[in-house]
Amino acid sequence: MDAKGAPLPTPPSPNPSSGSASGAIDAPKPMLAFHFLRALSRVHAGPARRRTRTISRAAYSSMARAAGPRRAWSRALLRQAQARRSTTLASRRAAVLVRRRVAAGPAPPLALPRLTGRSSGSSGETSAARAPLLPPPPPAPRQAGEPARSDALRRLVPGGAGMEYCSLLEETADYVRCLRAQVQLMQGLADLFSCQ
């Protein structure tokens, strides 16, 4: 089974700078599959409750892991996953502070549906892994020519809040590509599992 296999720990050579612009370097699909399948097997071995959310989170973090730290959105996702992994109360408080400091845009539907005006911190520590991100008040458009719509985009793309408009566009493109690949992977898996 070489398709996903051969050098598992080391990533199979991604297609570097194939295609047009510099932003076209994507997470190669085998890496995506590897990370996600590994996460899935862990989910399967784990408790049966709240699997949907766990799987959804696993999807985003394996996406981020496959993309690596060279992208701002993947870094933001990895930071969020890291913060979530610290389960003790004290470190969760610290994690919330880290998230605030990082000022990453509110997560994709990982944490919560975006609750406007909810203050994090004390209220968030009770619910298990649902420490809410404090949605920062949307900053004014950074550049002169930047349309107001970009605020919504910043909220959707992880790590988007602190970016320049130009980087935001690049990150969005990369994020969309990886998201699409992830969705395709999950669809394939779901079909595979349902056909057994």
Next chain:
Amino acid sequence: MSSRRSSRGAISEEEINELISKLQSLLPNARRRGSGQASTTKLLKETCSYIKSLHREVDDLSDRLSDLMSTMDHNSAGAEIIRSILRS
């Protein structure tokens, strides 16, 4: 992308337009409206809704996968293949 904002204060219009058209090509309905000069706002809006729909798909698929996982036959051929992949 070569020249970023490092050397100059403002990012050139062409770079932005290039990035925007790259985004446009990613969207599922590659509706090249008009002269390809689709309004940026509209494009961003479409991008936002596309990303949101992708998020929704991830959630739906996670749901489906979690259901399948509970009913999955552990000893089926597919599971064995996957296990061997992860083991190798």
